[in-house]
Amino acid sequence: xxxxxxxxxxxxxxxxxxxxxxxxxxxxxxxxxxxxxxxxxxxxxxxxxxxxxxxxxxxxxxxxxxxxxxxxxxxxxxxxxxxxxxxxxxxxxxxxxxxxxxxxxxxxxxxxxxxxxxxxxxxxxxxxxxxxxxxxxxxxxxxxxxxxxxxxxxxxxxxxxxxxxxxxxxxxxxxxxxxxxxxxxxxxxxxxxxxxxxxxxxxxxxxxxxxxxxxxxxxxxxxxxxxxxxxxxxxxxxxxxxxxxxxxxxxxxxxxxxxxxxxxxxxxxxxxxxxxxxxxxxxxxxxxxxxxxxxxxxxxxxxxxxxxxxxxxxxxxxxxxxxxxxxxxxxxxxxxxxxxxxxxxxxxxxxxxxxxxxxxxxxxxxxxxxxxxxxxxxxxxxxxxxxxxxxxxxxxxxxxxxxxxxxxxxxxxxxxxxxxxxxxxxxxxxxxxxxxxxxxxxxxxxxxxxxxxxxxxxxxxxxxxxxxxxxxxxxxxxxxxxxxxxxxxxxxxxxxxxxxxxxxxxxxxxxxxxxxxxxxxxxxxxxxxxxxxxxxxxxxxxxxxxxxxxxxxxxxxxxxxxxxxxxxxxxxxxxxxxxxxxxxxxxxxxxxxxxxxxxxxxxxxxxxxxxxxxxxxxxxxxxxxxxxxxxxxxxxxxxxxxxxxxxxxxxxxxxxxxxxxxxxxxxxxxxxxxxxxxxxxxxxxxxxxxxxxxxxxxxxxxxxxxxxxxxxxxxxxxxxxxxxxxxxxxxxxxxxxxxxxxxxxxxxxxxxxxxxxxxxxxxxxxxxxxxxxxxxxxxxxxxxxxxxxxxxxxxxxxxxxxxxxxxxxxxxxxxxxxxxxxxxxxxxxxxxxxxxxxxxxxxxxxxxxxxxxxxxxxxxxxxxxxxxxxxxxxxxxxxx
Amino acid sequence: xxxxxxxxxxxxxxxxxxxxxxxxxxxxxxxxxxxxxxxxxxxxxxxxxxxxxxxxxxxxxxxxxxxxxxxxxxxxxxxxxxxxxxxxxxxxxxxxxxxxxxxxxxxxxxxxx
Numbered sequence: 001x002x003x004x005x006x007x008x009x010x011x012x013x014x015x016x017x018x019x020x021x022x023x024x025x026x027x028x029x030x031x032x033x034x035x036x037x038x039x040x041x042x043x044x045x046x047x048x049x050x051x052x053x054x055x056x057x058x059x060x061x062x063x064x065x066x067x068x069x070x071x072x073x074x075x076x077x078x079x080x081x082x083x084x085x086x087x088x089x090x091x092x093x094x095x096x097x098x099x100x101x102x103x104x105x106x107x108x109x110x111x112x113x114x115x116x117x118x119x120x121x122x123x124x125x126x127x128x129x130x131x132x133x134x135x136x137x138x139x140x141x142x143x144x145x146x147x148x149x150x151x152x153x154x155x156x157x158x159x160x161x162x163x164x165x166x167x168x169x170x171x172x173x174x175x176x177x178x179x180x181x182x183x184x185x186x187x188x189x190x191x192x193x194x195x196x197x198x199x200x201x202x203x204x205x206x207x208x209x210x211x212x213x214x215x216x217x218x219x220x221x222x223x224x225x226x227x228x229x230x231x232x233x234x235x236x237x238x239x240x241x242x243x244x245x246x247x248x249x250x251x252x253x254x255x256x257x258x259x260x261x262x263x264x265x266x267x268x269x270x271x272x273x274x275x276x277x278x279x280x281x282x283x284x285x286x287x288x289x290x291x292x293x294x295x296x297x298x299x300x301x302x303x304x305x306x307x308x309x310x311x312x313x314x315x316x317x318x319x320x321x322x323x324x325x326x327x328x329x330x331x332x333x334x335x336x337x338x339x340x341x342x343x344x345x346x347x348x349x350x351x352x353x354x355x356x357x358x359x360x361x362x363x364x365x366x367x368x369x370x371x372x373x374x375x376x377x378x379x380x381x382x383x384x385x386x387x388x389x390x391x392x393x394x395x396x397x398x399x400x401x402x403x404x405x406x407x408x409x410x411x412x413x414x415x416x417x418x419x420x421x422x423x424x425x426x427x428x429x430x431x432x433x434x435x436x437x438x439x440x441x442x443x444x445x446x447x448x449x450x451x452x453x454x455x456x457x458x459x460x461x462x463x464x465x466x467x468x469x470x471x472x473x474x475x476x477x478x479x480x481x482x483x484x485x486x487x488x489x490x491x492x493x494x495x496x497x498x499x500x501x502x503x504x505x506x507x508x509x510x511x512x513x514x515x516x517x518x519x520x521x522x523x524x525x526x527x528x529x530x531x532x533x534x535x536x537x538x539x540x541x542x543x544x545x546x547x548x549x550x551x552x553x554x555x556x557x558x559x560x561x562x563x564x565x566x567x568x569x570x571x572x573x574x575x576x577x578x579x580x581x582x583x584x585x586x587x588x589x590x591x592x593x594x595x596x597x598x599x600x601x602x603x604x605x606x607x608x609x610x611x612x613x614x615x616x617x618x619x620x621x622x623x624x625x626x627x628x629x630x631x632x633x634x635x636x637x638x639x640x641x642x643x644x645x646x647x648x649x650x651x652x653x654x655x656x657x658x659x660x661x662x663x664x665x666x667x668x669x670x671x672x673x674x675x676x677x678x679x680x681x682x683x684x685x686x687x688x689x690x691x692x693x694x695x696x697x698x699x700x701x702x703x704x705x706x707x708x709x710x711x712x713x714x715x716x717x718x719x720x721x722x723x724x725x726x727x728x729x730x731x732x733x734x735x736x737x738x739x740x741x742x743x744x745x746x747x748x749x750x751x752x753x754x755x756x757x758x759x760x761x762x763x764x765x766x767x768x769x770x771x772x773x774x775x776x777x778x779x780x781x782x783x784x785x786x787x788x789x790x791x792x793x794x795x796x797x798x799x800x801x802x803x804x805x806x807x808x809x810x811x812x813x814x815x816x817x818x819x820x821x822x823x824x825x826x827x828x829x830x831x832x833x834x835x836x837x838x839x840x841x842x843x844x845x846x847x848x849x850x851x852x853x854x855x856x857x858x859x860x861x862x863x864x865x866x867x868x869x870x871x872x873x874x875x876x877x878x879x880x
Numbered sequence: 881x882x883x884x885x886x887x888x889x890x891x892x893x894x895x896x897x898x899x900x901x902x903x904x905x906x907x908x909x910x911x912x913x914x915x916x917x918x919x920x921x922x923x924x925x926x927x928x929x930x931x932x933x934x935x936x937x938x939x940x941x942x943x944x945x946x947x948x949x950x951x952x953x954x955x956x957x958x959x960x961x962x963x964x965x966x967x968x969x970x971x972x973x974x975x976x977x978x979x980x981x982x983x984x985x986x987x988x989x990x991x992x993x
Contacts, residue, residue: 018960019959019960022910022958023912023930026955048929049930049931050929050931051931055932055935
């Protein structure tokens, strides 16, 4: 049957001709062989064959498929007619491609993050423990739990299989004399059982390893096993040097396994209600056992609440409860709101695209009324005309769809490039076929529906009337014109909502960027190392590393100053409990805390407002000191000056000897008086590294990797110098990352930049589409009213007046849409409110700015087609 | 359509198909061979306008009774060869039976006076 496809007709015809020619040749040869003269032979052959051309036609007629043939003809006609109006076709196809592509890429991402099941068996039974509190001090909800909460759920909720996961952090791994910086997560023995994924080799560690004093064991990821050990078959049972200590490898996870946090190696967490577990440093994951309902499990967890909060001091009027949250929601975490926002923005663009398409198709239908009338007058059936228009709409939609897939692919790649560094889950995003089909289907439907509406209208029209009207009139009438204007106004309104959202996000970003960081980031380079290492178990060895490295750095020419800090500004800090010694009744408060070396203040140029900075003299044996920031003094020491007060922090009593300026950090907890923002200035206590205890270093280094901070005139040279200095002091200490302070700050604003870029791009697309819509309406009305303006000009009006009239009608159209859009923006911007900072959702500057942008675009989109009227020759127009 | 009649004048309608299938039962053949074979086997009673063969051949091919492929003739010339498909073989049997019945019926009519 393949031979009958219409588009193979030419090839088939050539084949037939070749066959007939070969027949003639064969026969002639035969006659020649019988001794017939050459001329006679050829003539005889032709004679006996008959009329060759006629035979070919007969064959061709026989092989037509009437339906398919008509469709093929329609398709070719559609392509020709679409090529004849390139501006229309290109606009429609690009509109479609943009809508399909943008939607598919953003929804695919949303799908990956929010909807797709977790890569574990029976993911619906997986949960994470959360605790909530309500009371006089406000409401709070947290996924971080402590050892007592875990034990309560483990012992009192028999419907659950539970495990504890800690944060992942950097660790050093030594293989064949090379040091690697790997990501390590400490988890409890039930981790693999709860997730339902068993190691591909060996086993997960058991309870004997997951208790205090148990053997040091490790489970490797498939990636690390291949990368560091070349996929050695005898890996299980081998001893590896992790964090400076020998660990026995007990298992290797299957390829593609992703835990609850990014990790290359898992080691026993050894959870307990004391030590690390006395604070909320754990995350408890759970699997609802088979045959038990979610409600049953939740009930058990709630009942275990009282036992779970035994480490918390009882407070009057405070209600604390344990709850279960689906693990998927817990892992999507802070990504839900941005993705929902993007989803709405993309939906709006899709809607605008469909509206634009509808307006385009209506206009085209209107301007083709004459053509359609002619065809029907010449005997073209109504069905034929409708089919023809439908084929055109489908061809457009298909072309848009194909380009849309490319745009979607680009979009997904682009999103991953933008967000993949910061958000591990984004890397899993791939184009979702269902989403693609849905977006494609929707635009196809719009295209066909609005392509067909004028066709049906046109076929009902009075042919004679349409034909006798001048070419400048359309037969579709006023109602269609009004429909188009309304559609364009809707487009503008939706575009305004997006523009306002973008404006607010841009203002936020500018505010964050313009924020005084509290230090001078220019010329500062940072290098992070993991000291979660057996060789740095005590304060003496840690401080020796710091002192020796800093000495080398300071001796390097070109280095102005250098220091070490537990964490960097614009990153998350360690939370510590703190209480004032002179106020025994006050409860413990949460503060950020970091150890630093004396050069910290000079290197980052952090001003001191009171007292003194940490100095070289603050060593072991000298009185213990601390420096707090202004927010600390303002929020925690309202009643009296902070300077001179004594605090207990990290098990040691210290005197506050100085107050420093605030520096911006990523927020790690919420307190009253400090607003939520991408970066904030939380209460901060810095203590001298030289006065930190073994235990403080050990627990801090479990979660955080300290950073060397270097100020130099030439950052490139500083980066090299810091690597060399560390390598000279400890050749076995890998440097995880060397970044400029500017990069560290930019990384803290990834989400803001991302949202601004994406919503901005979508708003740009919306504005562009709306401009096309306005242009289309005005161009159409110019074409429609040529005659009218011709008469007016002939009667003494000027071309300028005509241009003004048309342009004003365009601007009026946009004004109506813009007014509706601005009104709509007030409720709609509630979606972006969560991402705004120091900008009111009703920010007048943003609204005014959007108004001005729209006015300019509307004027341009209306003026361009209106200018054609200047070249209008009234005599010509009246004659025609 | 006039030309179609020309070919029908030489051969009873529908019989050309049957004859082609019958010739191809012996093995694959190109158009000229088929035409000559029909003439030879009918002792030159049935003269085929050679060109008329092709519409019939292509019709049979479309119906899936015969298949075609390009090859080399005895004199090493390029030619398109046709051969019977299994469906064609079944069709030939059916056509033969039908034609025999038809011929018998016509004969009976002619005899009775």
